[in-house]
Amino acid sequence: MPDNRSTATPAVPRRALVTGAAGFIGSHLAHTLARAGTTVIGVDRRDPARDQTAAANIAPLHSHPGYLHITADLLTCAVDPLLIDTDVVFHLAGIPGVRPSWGPQFSEYVNANILATQRLMDAATRMRVPRLVVASSSSVYGPTNGGPSTEGDHPRPASPYAVTKLAEEQLCLAHASRSDCSTSVVALRYFTVYGPRQRPDMFTHRVLHAAMTGQPLSLYGDGHQRRDFTYIDDVVTATISAAGAPIDTGIVNVGGGSNASLLDVINIANALVGREIQIHTDGARNGDVLTTRADLRRARSVLGWQPTVDLPAGMRAHMRAMSRSAHRSAA
Template identity: 50%
Template structure:
């Protein structure tokens, strides 16, 4: 899947992170700043008025090496932001399978396809050498047997998954142009969890339910399986993808272990000492039965492998949640 571009491993001095106020993007920002990199963060959420964005960027906003720009990638001028960037981490996007059906699909195409095209065009214009794109394991659909390797034909089962696959293809199309200096690495991320996780995602909702918050809406039987990947491991992969001496490609980033939702709930009950209260609901369209990453190519090309076991990662997410939610900590 590598194209004709061959590049040597590079250091990072100045980078841009889109979606910087989000769950994964803010962790990427923090890690880069810790390595002494100058970071420009771009997000349409303003920490001045959005408490989640403010919390996610609490550390970064105190750094002299961080500049935050409130901007919408669908409309704002981008070329000037990307000038002299060694890499752009494109982690902005509209997430969620269930919300992508129906009328809201127009938002998904605007945020995940049109905005990605604008980011790539700006990278091409100012000759950014590397773009790292946050794709999703949802592009594969349900696995029938074994792990999903990058050569498996994508069979997206939701409009969201279609939009992320379209973003991947735009990355490879721009990188494949004879006049383009940009190389693009699309990371197919498998069910990312950890501190600052979006509140609509399973592990965070289950922890809140166990600590006395609203009951967890459980869609389907709970036998569906996911490859849960800790956010810190994803960040290491993203930075490796920005610096590795490889050409444009698509890589799986997953733990390589598939765990059922019911087993996750059991682990959370053991960690918290409380039952996870559940509202059982019917399975919804687009929710795949199972995901499992074949992560061998990421190991070969990036020298990457996950370090965080699921229970260890959930423990860290629990600690962060209770530290930042006194009402839950005292439940």
Template identity: 65%
Template sequence: MSQHTAAHPVPALRRVVVTGSAGFIGSHLSRALIQSGTKVVGVDRRDPGTDATAGANLARLRERPEYVHITADLRDCSIEPLLIDADVIFHLAGVPGVRPSWGPRFGDYLSSNVLATHRVLEACSRIGTPRVVVASSSSVYGPTDGAASAETDRLAPASPYAVTKLAEEQLCLAHSGKLGGPSVVALRYFTVYGPRQRSDMFIHRALQAALTGQPLRLYGDGHQRRDFTYIDDAVTATIAAGAIPAAHGPINVGGGATASLLEIINIANGLVGRDIQLEYDHAHSGDVITTRADLGRAHKVLGWQPLVDLHSGMRAHLEDLASQHPSLSRAA
């Protein structure tokens, strides 16, 4: 696990709620919190008893007495009982993905990312939850000129998903400004990767293609650049955002450097010793050319900086993927 930098020692959290706890970031966050002595109430609409991905993500958490899992949908469940005596709610629940947000599924994005968040914030105000950390996204920036995006930059979301994430963080910040509202930190995550990353994400797909020899579908020419953030670094920043009293408003969480999709493929080739076969497809609407995080505010406010480089992070991701699927061979 990455360690927090020394600029701002992070106070221990006593009891928290993590929504979306059966997801990629949520499950890693929940585990890190209980390892630090925090009691965690995890909330997710996916039942780990019937949903394979949720069950795998929570496999080592559910046996821990410090973790309590609640299967509930924030769009219609009673939220106040979940928040009783919580120091922080880490609100990570929501529907992800740029491409599926176009078309008929937009209603689910709207209800899950915006309307459910409104219910969470209303409950926080009624019960007096002091701090909310909400998962936002680098997608709120939209197309850029390639320079690092700062929290004060103009926002121009280029997909329905990005529109809902911006609405979500703005809704949370609006609630924080009203009397009795919680203090809010909106973390703009830049392409988080690592063990248990969603199977539709590019690094996961590239590593799986390298392991199996199956072709990799590449949307666009592969020169798109992303700021890739290793999961341990993202978790460390998230915990700091919940614990440091001075934290407020939007904060970027990035990996500290960018890489093109073709560079990711080359790293995967080198790690496995097999050249990935590519199948080219057209770029999708809403996929921007470059994402890059200005991390000045994260360092100043949270005392945080990313510590895991891309090669090391992809190696750890690969080892986990291979361990979960012993039948996959690295041999060419």
């Protein structure tokens, strides 16, 4: 684990439900919780017996007796039994990705990000779950003037995906404000997360893949887009901190503190492998904003958290993990 500054380890809950546990962020979160002694139920609609990515993501959890994996779709399954005696729900299940959301898959986004969330919040209210932490997204801010986005800024989502994420977080907050709801909600707006097991559609994975294989990289636009890239271990620490944060309900940014351009990422990858990635320039994509940048004051005060891993260190760790996984596949 690359760690260039010190970070406090947050207290872990006794028993938790992690939705989206076979995904990139959910599997890291479930693993960290299980290792720290939390009894974790992980639920995901992808079946690890049939889906290689899901199987690889949850492989590190096999050795933990405190982890139970359930393959189920939150849109249709009985949710109440998943919540019995649960202290906190970490709701990471969803359909991510900005660019494909313009296509016919939009109904999938609505089903997973809005309708399934409605079912989960209904059940959490009924089962009197004390806290739900939901994975929201920096994409809800939309285009900015380049300065840091604060949680009180007016959201201007610029893609169908971002619209569903804004609906998702607001839906959770609306439930939490019901007079008969004792579930407090913390919505975390994650900023472009990277690191081991990152989704292969995402930029950092694709850059490192191009660097390691010599295959060309498609660059959408001129590469001057900037992202507040956030390392996965920092995201997991912030998410666990949110379970115990002393607030009733609210929204908190989770960003990496390293607002870098896509060209910066390419340069770091070039330096890591000692050769230049071959780039194919392609058109900028609808819904992609020029800049994301997190104001982290609220994260510091409410979660007692700040990012610890800078981009070069995080990318080195990400590349090491990709090399290990390539060697395993080749063996």
